[in-house]
Amino acid sequence: MVETLVLPEGLKLESGAHLAPLEIAYARYGDPANPVVYICHALTGDAEVVTWWDTLIGPGKTIDTDRFHVICSNILGGCKGTTGPASTNPATGERYGLDFPLFTVRDMAETHRALLRGLGIEKVYAAVGGSLGGMQILQWSLDHPDEIERAVLVCATARLSAQNIAFSKVARHAIHNHDAMDVARMMAHITYLSEEGMELKFSRARRVPGAEMTIQSDFEVEHYLDHQAKIFLARFDPHTYLYLSRVMDYYEPFADGPAAPPTKYLLVSFSSDWRFGTEHSVYMEEQLRALGADVRHHEVESPWGHDSFLMDVPEYHRHVRDFVYQEAAATL
Amino acid sequence: MVETLVLPEGLKLESGAHLAPLEIAYARYGDPANPVVYICHALTGDAEVVTWWDTLIGPGKTIDTDRFHVICSNILGGCKGTTGPASTNPATGERYGLDFPLFTVRDMAETHRALLRGLGIEKVYAAVGGSLGGMQILQWSLDHPDEIERAVLVCATARLSAQNIAFSKVARHAIHNHDAMDVARMMAHITYLSEEGMELKFSRARRVPGAEMTIQSDFEVEHYLDHQAKIFLARFDPHTYLYLSRVMDYYEPFADGPAAPPTKYLLVSFSSDWRFGTEHSVYMEEQLRALGADVRHHEVESPWGHDSFLMDVPEYHRHVRDFVYQEAAATL
DSSP: OOEEEEETTOEEOTTSOEEOSEEEEEEEESOTTSOEEEEEOOTTOOSOHHHHTTTTEETTSSEETTTSEEEEEOOTTOSSSSSOTTSEETTTTEEOGGGSOOOOHHHHHHHHHHHHHHTTOOOEEEEEEETHHHHHHHHHHHHOGGGEEEEEEESOOSSOOHHHHHHHHHHHHHHHHHOOHHHHHHHHHHHHSOHHHHHHHTTTOBSSTTOOOOSSOOBHHHHHHHHHHHHHHHHOOHHHHHHHHHHHHHOOGGGGOOOOOOOEEEEEEETTOOSSOHHHHHHHHHHHHHTTOEEEEEEEOOSSGGGGGGSOOHHHHHHHHHHHHTTOTTTO | OEEEEEETTOEEOTTSOEEOSEEEEEEEESOTTSOEEEEEOOTTOOSOHHHHTTTTEETTSSEETTTSEEEEEOOTTOSSSSSOTTSEETTTTEEOGGGSOOOOHHHHHHHHHHHHHHTTOOOEEEEEEETHHHHHHHHHHHHOGGGEEEEEEESOOSSOOHHHHHHHHHHHHHHHHHOOHHHHHHHHHHHHSOHHHHHHHTTTOBSSTTOOOOSSOOBHHHHHHHHHHHHHHHHOOHHHHHHHHHHHHHOOGGGGOOOOOOOEEEEEEETTOOSSOHHHHHHHHHHHHHTTOEEEEEEEOOSSGGGGGGSOOHHHHHHHHHHHHTTOTTTO
């Protein structure tokens, strides 16, 4: 069940803007007496983590809600209950839309911290996130290293490449200039899969083999993209897409010269991920090691590209399990 | 200078549709007494090959217009003088638009052949094309192997992958549903460059370092995409984009079981090309060898992705020179 914490005093953003009130939608699973595992979701997720990340999280799963108290909140700027561009701007009584202030991954991490303070929790046993989720945890751990004992960053990045920013730009251009979030979503799906994964899944199969040529959708991969775009338009706010894609472009936490974190890190990357591939995790690994951090990094073979973090890839789950339960027998 | 051949009887397309009249815009360079090198252009090119392919073709260049008679025509379905969706439909007196018949790469090759017949030319010393240009030459050489002595196929393909078709689909969806050819062009530019090339060219440079965050273009790579989209909108027809992208999706010449071609082939692919990368050329090489063809394939190191075929990459030019001039001392 999703609950909402309302902070009337709001949050002062890194830009200086003051966002008030701040509402944070969150969900909790398992016994509050158990160690806390905090989940940060990625671009299009929400607080109900046992639904969209059920490969990893739930009763008896790798992140076992029978043994941990799992908390996840909709992220700042989101459209699933936490204050974002679709929320009402108290200054106008209208939706914020493009008047919503620009924010940073640090602001997103501060929102998670505000939630935990509201729940009376000072530190977490582990924090876990994939992609933009991992980016939030990394920033949080660098800013407040005593609050996260173990950080699991799956196919995350600490610095988008020019190509990453380019895809991000095209998505924003489609949304902003053409009201075409469906185009943005289709393009994103191509970057979430791998060439190899798409070949395995679709190859050149046509819905009606041997039919006449058509300019309309014909190949199965086309129908897949049509379907993904349609369901996404029904569930997501275009302004949230604009803001969250932009947050990622500017993210560069190691440029701030952070201090040595006592957090222990597990980085997982996937062999066929070409969105935030292994070189992104290698960069984080190098930067964290240079700070003296305890960090391990595993590249896991998988044909499913960036999407692998949401899938049941046994070697990846084994690394997460080994890391999360290590030295934990006494506690758990 | 671009001239136009008008064929009142038109062309019967592979689909059975009859396209009449057929106009073919073409340009010729160098002495007509010299051996003919025929150029097929790619998606967005035109007949004036010494302009857009001046790295390779011109006086004293690798394809030397002082030694060869170079001919290039705007391709079928194009928007630079040859009959296409922007032409007038004689049945209605209006632009064809989406009433233009669907056509195939074979129809494109037949258009080139019709031009040559009109010019009184029966066979060519060499045919050269990159990307979609190479695809036309491959089809032509398989259908009429006696007409092309030497074929140079640069970063071409004989079968688009699921990922290729997916990008093609998103481009068409943007144009067809959102009148957003700018989005299609921006996305295409990402696929024409490589991750490495974009990093070398743009990295994370911002137009105004240290300026405030903005949802508008800020990083240099964003301004580059804005610029490319703007100039493209001014020069290209969206319907041509729709049709030519679709032609490529359906292309699969080896599925027809062609006969052994006497044409000699040079295939060049580029190490960082992820649109029609080396695996595409390897597939063509294998298929041509299985037919008993004389084929050589070189993968050339280059950071510039698919765009490498338009650039001055010395090793690539050397392979083209060696191949085009081989056994040719007497003739030339």
